[in-house]
Amino acid sequence: MLAWLRRLMCVVPLIATTVVAQDGGPEARPIYNRDQWLPHSVPTSDDGLRIPVPADFNAPKGSFVLLGGRLFDGTGAPARPATIVVQGKSITAILNPGERNWPADAVVYDVTGKTVMPGLIDLHTHLTFVDTGDLTLYTNGNTSGAESVMRGLRRMAIHLQAGVTSVRDVASHGDSPFVLKRLQASGEIQGPRIFTAGQLITGIGGHGALHAMTPNYPEVPNGNLNSMVRIATGPDQWREAVRIQFAKGADLIKLASEYTQEEVTAAVDEAHSLGMPVTVDAETQYIDMAIKAGVDSIEHPLPRSDKAIALMAKRGVASVPTLVTYRIIQRNSGGYFGSTSRRFELNEDTIVAMARKMRQAKVKMGIGLDLIISSPEYMPGAYIDELESFTQIGFTKAEALVAATKTSAEILHMGDRLGTIETGKLADIIVVDGNPDEDFNAFRKVRTAFVNGRLMLQEGRIYTPAHEEVPLPVRK
Template structure:
């Protein structure tokens, strides 16, 4: 009997060990050496060596540098070479190449570009004509417009967590190639949910597994795996899941994503949050209800949170509540949401910044982003801590903190310059003067910078043609 009990205990421990291993993100970086150049996204795809960003050096001289690490702002000079930060020098130092372009930012605050972890670039607005709501061309143009709003608000990185078909991936490529202005994009692709789940209620054409829709309905563990693979095939940087789902379905989707090296975030509520946390999810979106046990489990398993308090402020202020949705069958309020935020902070859960500006709310920017940060402060953060959440912490949640989120040598040059002191007064985030993305100046004096095209010479006729 004792021997049998020991065997059963050993089998249980081995099973738990295997499950725990499956829950963790597969670290594909272990196969890369320092000489392999990879894409600047979580996919880590090898790319050909060559010039990254503009040629030459750019110096931001004489600014007050808030570097996003948590340290207090100091007077310093930021040196950029190509698309990387080369050095952060003392204010008295001029150790940069003589041919560098120097921009005097004296009296202004220099800091990492802001990150928004919860956007939907291609979503329609209330006045969008019905024939354009699910049209890819119209969705791409809507995304291009939103990108400009974010960039003009100091946001140099967005995470698109549910978009129209392939549109988010096309926008990502065009921004990366400097063909359209905007923040760098990390895209999840379609939202994956169970049949009739969040984002798939009703009979809209964009639901029911349509390949070009915003939502991919899945049924059964194998189909949830296939839905994850479809987003990966398109170029997903992460996977976004939404309740409802079964335990087996969410476990299969998370296991598949982690095997592919992608993080998973979930839009879920009540028991579905706990099921996702038990299955190994990386982060949870929104301030939706969950039990104290689930909060403790999130903290112990280091599951992150993107609370997105601001959209629910708008929902309650504009509509009085969240109505007519089977995925919102619970009572909640602005006060309850802030209370949940405080509980998560007290538990030690890492939280990043996302705004979830659906419908036409992106037109409130930059105030909506500032309001989200003000909610962090109301929930117990200091102003500098809120800015760190918007930069370094959000980069950590992206899995990109080795390249983004702080002004340190070797990091990607995503930098903003503002009048005032946003680390003391969040309202000063409205005073954006300069934005740099990937080493390129993309906004100057508050206006989007468009690089003039370089005309190609016309083709010269061959000898045969000229005869």
């Protein structure tokens, strides 16, 4: 049903008019207000698309209770003793100690002495990124879709074991992220829920596409539909590239410099008209262009002016700094080499200084790691390092965890359903040995994880329900 609705929505003609603000504000139109025509009483899919669905869509049967734990709810309130009740995929009650009001047939988990909290979010993943140093496989797609999915499955498991229950995939191969998203949402595979951008959209020679040209470009961009990169030239092609990701089922759009002002404005305008937020991998003057266009978030701690930082704060443009990945690159390679989109000083001091400036300016900041090639092997230490980085730039430990949950859910445009443990929210919950709001190293002991109310991690191991036999048909 969802696929049919998506195809129906995609017959709408391309909108070629850009809304230009007269007050110096964003050039592209504001993001489509999905609540204007769909009130909260209408059930919709639990992703960025918000397609109408039956009330019980993707909801598991039954209920469970997390009894006797210490609740860090992600709202900013201090941890407290509480019991959490879940029915299907939703949190239905948060009880004080001693209260025992839950369904008689509920499965009860005794979590005494453990911390219960919302699942962590990683806002910058590439689930199918190649696991070799041959980055031409990243751009030209000379790797099979099946192989891409298998890489994604393994990385989803690594993230889940670290307590991550939602990932924002900001470029993966072909249709692989959409396959993974669909199977995870239905409960067929274990791992964090996926919000995907599809392919990275950039210009000829842009970030991620430096070596992507092929003899038959532009008839088949990059020569392979399984590429992570979609090359576009001119405003019309940038709009078309956005539409292609939308047709596949994208929750958001990811752009990368280099581009013209007209190109980035057209892409943002097209994405916003379809209800999708836009994030960019950009630097220096390209950040100025992205802010002028009206993007929703900017990845990485790359150079930008103080004026750009002030405009980000004023216009609500979020930041996902991904500090840990630059530390990994610097320490393994000695520098960020061979990229025309990184022609500036970039080291461990500059990235922290830039993140600190954004924090001081009150830019909204979420947690993303950008773990590529073999870097997922650093989990959960990589996530812990990013949390520690946030404390270096002015966050308290509790505030860093709020950034990893509540704020990151808001950057996903999912703050109404994810990021906190509150009645009515989706049951993406982790149980941790220790007090992670006091010591991030507790995330090395994530014992249990529920995603959408489904048990997916038990005793620190991926949990797969036993196969239920279907009786053979009876001879008539």
